[in-house]
Amino acid sequence: MKLITSPASPYARKVRVLIHEAGLTDDIQEMQVKTTPMATAPEVAAANPLGKIPALIRDTGPAIYDSRVICRYLDDRGQAGLYPQARLWEVLTLEATAEGILDAAIGIVYERRFRPEHMQLVDWHDAQWAKVTRALDTLGKMWMSHLSGPLDMGQVGVGCALGYLDFRHDDREWRKGRGALDDWYAAFATRESMQATEPRDT
Incomplete structure (x- = not known):
């Protein structure tokens, strides 16, 4: 899987923290992009029509987006228990x-x-x-x-x-x-x- 992210984005950081806590770092490749609300990077637009990061490109199925959606998905996948x-x-x-x-x-x-x-x-x-x-x-x-x-x-x-x-x-x-x-x-x-x-x- 690929996570479209930016090192400055706090929304993406939430997902990245979960990835570390859930032990999923070997399963997910970070794809860092430069994007702004005024100039959406094409990689971002392709994964999320709203033009926002983070977005998660899965191995199967459509990309998913919004940090809370991604966090729920990865928590379930990694059985991390962060939504008890x-x-x-x-x-x-x-x-x-x-x-x-x-x-x-x-x-x-x-x-x-x-x-x-x-x-x-x-x-x-x-x-x-x-x-x-x-x-x-x-x-x-x-x-x-x-x-x-x-x-x-x-x-x-x-x-x-x-x-x-x-x-x-x-x-x-x-x-x-x-x-x-x-x-x-x-x-x-x-x-x-x-x-x-x-x-x-x-």
């Missing part, structure tokens, strides 16, 4: 929260990168960051016991989301006033799978 039935809805909700953090944080990056400066709206940036801060506050107030429990995809998603905030929004100091979440992430980021997938620009 006993707490499935909590895991999915935590994963969705992480995705929402990424959607808002990446929206700010894209606004700055692709829209002329005189057309950018500070209020829109602030509104997107407000989503991030509400989610981070909720993680600290409601989810720390879950984050500290056995490994699942909710934790992987949150770890990748916090890593992206460090990567693209370190000036916003997300850790301030969130000591418990900061401590959790500091420990989680030392996992071999997280170390092997640290984001970088190409």
